[in-house]
Amino acid sequence: MSDRILALVRHGQSEWNQKNLFTGWRDPDLTEKGIAEAIHAGKILAGAGYQFDVAFTSVLRRAQHTLTLMLAELRQEDLPTIADQALNERDYGDLSGLNKDDARKKWGEEQVHIWRRSFDIAPPGGESLKMTAERVLPYFEATIRPRLLTGERVLVAAHGNSLRALIMSLEAMGPDAIVKRELATGVPIIYTLDESGKPLTRTDYDDATPRVTELA
Numbered sequence: 710m711s712d713r714i715l716a717l718v719r720h721g722q723s724e725w726n727q728k729n730l731f732t733g734w735r736d737p738d739l740t741e742k743g744i745a746e747a748i749h750a751g752k753i754l755a756g757a758g759y760q761f762d763v764a765f766t767s768v769l770r771r772a773q774h775t776l777t778l779m780l781a782e783l784r785q786e787d788l789p790t791i792a793d794q795a796l797n798e799r800d801y802g803d804l805s806g807l808n809k810d811d812a813r814k815k816w817g818e819e820q821v822h823i824w825r826r827s828f829d830i831a832p833p834g835g836e837s838l839k840m841t842a843e844r845v846l847p848y849f850e851a852t853i854r855p856r857l858l859t860g861e862r863v864l865v866a867a868h869g870n871s872l873r874a875l876i877m878s879l880e881a882m883g884p885d886a887i888v889k890r891e892l893a894t895g896v897p898i899i900y901t902l903d904e905s906g907k908p909l910t911r912t913d914y915d916d917a918t919p920r921v922t923e924l925a
């Protein structure tokens with residue numbers, strides 16, 4: 710196993726995921742299902758033998774709660790953890806708190822899809838994925854990458870769109886490809902990196918058998 714490990718985990722199902730509400734920077738906690746997903750993610754990591762040197766998360770409770778539950782499974786409750794707003798979900802602006810189906814009825818299927826899955830069109834008062842990447846990636850470069858380069862094993866518990874921004878950069882994906890990448894809640898994605906921080910492999914745990922993709 711390479712020493713340089715970056716594990717990304719989208720938080721477990723939140724109360725607002727369950728209610729089908731746009732969430733963004735609003736702060737619901739995990740549902741029972743979300744708690745179970747986070748524990749399962751921790752068991753996957755522990756079962757695969759991972760241990761970490763540092764964890765990063767957002768300032769939102771669904772991501773922090775997911776991290777706490779994973780660290781308990783890893784028996785790493787005291788792991789140094791850094792929470793930063795830079796890793797928050799994209800801000801859904803005026804859509805925050807609205808039901809996604811009600812929004813489709815009001816603005817139409819196509820407009821809502823554009824707000825949710827275009828790269829650079831922001832919902833009213835909120836952030837596009839491009840804008841999200843413009844805060845996630847400088848933070849990654851300044852704060853997370855240097856630790857990976859010194860050989861630290863890093864766990865990140867964050868959100869669908871902040872993690873999309875990271876994945877886009879790690880895998881050098883274009884806007885069209887990244888908006889199609891859906892991230893399941895509570896499923897670890899593990900990168901191994903070379904000494905220059907270039908990703909070598911990605912392991913996905915969304916099936917019973919882990920799938921390893923060579924990236925180099």
Ligand SMILES: O=C(O)[C@H](O)COP(=O)(O)O
Pocket residue numbers: 730731732733798801825869870
């Ligand atoms: O903030 C939200 O509502 C979700 O967590 C992510 O939303 P999306 O599925 O529209 O990207």
